[in-house]
Amino acid sequence: MDYSCDPTLLAEVRRYGKFDATGCFNCGSCTLSCDLAGDHASFPRRSTRQVLMGLRGALNESLDPWICHDCGDCSTACPRETGPREGMMTLRRYLASVYDWTGIASKINTSKVWYIGSLFAVGVLVLLLTVWYHVSVVKMPLSDFTSTSMGLEHMFPIMTYFTLVVVLFPFFILLTNAFRMYWFTVHQKASIQSPLSQWFVEAKTFMIHFFTYKKMAECPNEKDRWPKHLLLGLSCLVTLLLLVFALRWFQTDKLYPIYYPMRLLGYLITALLIYGTGDVLLGRLKKKKEIYKSSDFRDWTFPILLFATAVTGIAVNIFRYAGLELATHYVYAIHIIISVPMLVIEMPFGKWTHMIYRPLALYFLSLRERHPQYELSPKEVANVA
Numbered sequence: 001m002d003y004s005c006d007p008t009l010l011a012e013v014r015r016y017g018k019f020d021a022t023g024c025f026n027c028g029s030c031t032l033s034c035d036l037a038g039d040h041a042s043f044p045r046r047s048t049r050q051v052l053m054g055l056r057g058a059l060n061e062s063l064d065p066w067i068c069h070d071c072g073d074c075s076t077a078c079p080r081e082t083g084p085r086e087g088m089m090t091l092r093r094y095l096a097s098v099y100d101w102t103g104i105a106s107k108i109n110t111s112k113v114w115y116i117g118s119l120f121a122v123g124v125l126v127l128l129l130t131v132w133y134h135v136s137v138v139k140m141p142l143s144d145f146t147s148t149s150m151g152l153e154h155m156f157p158i159m160t161y162f163t164l165v166v167v168l169f170p171f172f173i174l175l176t177n178a179f180r181m182y183w184f185t186v187h188q189k190a191s192i193q194s195p196l197s198q199w200f201v202e203a204k205t206f207m208i209h210f211f212t213y214k215k216m217a218e219c220p221n222e223k224d225r226w227p228k229h230l231l232l233g234l235s236c237l238v239t240l241l242l243l244v245f246a247l248r249w250f251q252t253d254k255l256y257p258i259y260y261p262m263r264l265l266g267y268l269i270t271a272l273l274i275y276g277t278g279d280v281l282l283g284r285l286k287k288k289k290e291i292y293k294s295s296d297f298r299d300w301t302f303p304i305l306l307f308a309t310a311v312t313g314i315a316v317n318i319f320r321y322a323g324l325e326l327a328t329h330y331v332y333a334i335h336i337i338i339s340v341p342m343l344v345i346e347m348p349f350g351k352w353t354h355m356i357y358r359p360l361a362l363y364f365l366s367l368r369e370r371h372p373q374y375e376l377s378p379k380e381v382a383n384v385a
């Protein structure tokens with residue numbers, strides 16, 4: 001581990017959001033209040049000390065910020081009002097940028113102009129591609145573009161291939177960044193490499209946390225947030241799976257009746273997405289819970305984009321079944337102009353990265369904890385005592 005002190009670290013971390021740790025007098029109230037601290041006696045204070053002491057190497061190897069599930073109990077308990085919850089959130093943005101080899105995560109997480117600009121640029125690119133496709137492939141005169149009434153069928157199956165690219169390419173970038181996370185947090189710790197068999201045995205940890213967000217349920221004050229987050233997360237996951245494996249269900253000339261299972265599944269997922277994101281946005285507006293008292297603008301953008309994607313998606317369905325072709329066409333254009341930037345920017349670089357990084361961190365942590373180095377011998381126990 002690199003123990004050199006980097007005096008620029010605090011200033012750099014603060015570029016990623018709120019990190020008011022200079023008032024921290026290391027009292028430990030945040031650790032006592034955190035139900036996820038477990039045996040990590042210095043969680044979440046350890047990360048704060050690493051930043052204040054400029055221990056960049058230790059911070060980059062740390063998995064602590066990903067253990068935090070953002071409940072806010074530590075911020076309520078902190079007598080100095082330094083906001084450790086926000087600090088952990090800021091560190092997650094910093095670490096996501098450390099893992100990202102493209103440098104885009106760092107740009108969008110430190111600059112509103114870059115963040116909004118990149119979403120806007122991808123949206124404009126999608127609009128230009130839409131115009132180009134109609135003019136060059138469908139051979140529609142530009143003068144007819146905004147007024148010609150036609151169904152969506154002329155875009156099948158090109159939209160299937162387009163969708164595969166805009167889902168799988170960002171996911172591939174996210175996976176490469178996840179590999180870099182492994183490299184920084186596990187591989188470079190050569191002294192605690194686990195045997196391959198242990199990697200397979202502990203893979204269940206990743207699966208459990210990826211599908212259940214189980215840690216969130218361990219916060220007593222988050223009992224009502226966990227089922228909502230679970231349903232929202234699973235809805236996003238099923239949506240991605242449908243986009244990759246079953247888009248042709250929905251992109252077909254045939255209009256299935258309302259009771260058809262694929263339509264019902266689509267409606268259920270859309271309802272859950274609208275409910276889940278609407279609940280988050282209302283919470284942020286009301287600011288009653290500690291978790292919502294202080295929000296970075298990126299905390300708003302992702303649920304707004306997800307909400308707008310779900311609403312425009314269901315509107316396309318309603319207009320199509322109602323036979324309103326021009327309305328269907330317009331709303332579908334809006335739908336992809338909103339959803340594609342969300343997929344391309346948020347999934348590999350933004351807030352959505354926690355979908356992979358958090359369960360991976362808990363997986364890596366379980367490997368670390370099971371390593372013999374972490375089990376003290378009786379002699380060591382006696383020495384410690």
Ligand code: SF4
Nearest residue numbers: 024026027028030078
């Ligand atoms: S409760 Fe506040 S002052 Fe005490 S250790 Fe935690 S962050 Fe620092």
Ligand code: SF4
Nearest residue numbers: 034068069071072074
């Ligand atoms: S926000 Fe909640 S989970 Fe995160 S460190 Fe604070 S108390 Fe622990």
